[in-house]
């Protein structure tokens with residue numbers, strides 16, 4: 478299978494300036510490969526470094542050492558040392574990130590947010606609007622809310638807008654950090670189906686889910702992080718145990 482992401486020797490340490498410059502090591506040399514269509518779940522205890530791995534991959538955290546190579550249509554690009562201008566373009570087109578939280582400009586509605594994501598991924602204005610409508614339907618967001626300021630939406634509604642923006646005209650690699658944590662059962666089901674359908678479209682996914690059922694349903698491979706290291710990698714049964 479064609480590799481999409483190759484992470485080597487990734488390290489991240491935070492310095493807590495408010496606590497006498499104390500150092501917190503979050504990633505201690507992580508190696509990871511993700512292929513097209515592969516859905517890799519990152520498991521492990523609280524504080525193991527799961528979100529840090531996603532954020533260093535998305536480069537919202539700057540790694541201290543190591544490489545994060547994304548294979549793009551223009552060849553391999555190391556995100557770890559990429560200038561911000563190139564990074565912004567790559568984030569728009571090749572790399573999606575869906576967190577628990579939705580950050581939008583003020584007075585912007587879901588249809589506009591999702592259409593803007595589609596435009597960054599290369600669609601013209603009109604097709605982007607159509608793709609946004611399809612994506613918002615896909616996450617079950619009531620049409621009456623499409624032009625309402627995202628700031629007034631509920632947590633679950635925002636999370637669905639976020640997911641629609643992350644998956645519209647899907648990028649090569651999608652990073653998901655707890656993407657269904659605020660959803661009720663029916664909407665969670667829709668969201669899991671949507672994420673699962675990305676496999677057939679060759680989209681690589683690197684995801685953190687706290688819920689084991691989501692991991693079992695979606696992950697083609699699970700990597701377990703502990704204290705900033707990958708300590709196991711395999712199927713969900715191998716890593717989480719058959720009884721989990």
Ligand SMILES: Nc1ncnc2c1ncn2[C@@H]1O[C@H](COP(=O)(O)OP(=O)(O)OP(=O)(O)O)[C@@H](O)[C@H]1O
Nearest residue numbers: 491501502503521522523524525526527528529530
């Ligand atoms: N912005 C930050 N500033 C300081 N320390 C941080 C920061 N982000 C993460 N850390 C520290 O790095 C370590 C790993 O955190 P991280 O959020 O990656 O863990 P996690 O496995 O995602 O945990 P959880 O499952 O609880 O979300 C923790 O000790 C955390 O306190």
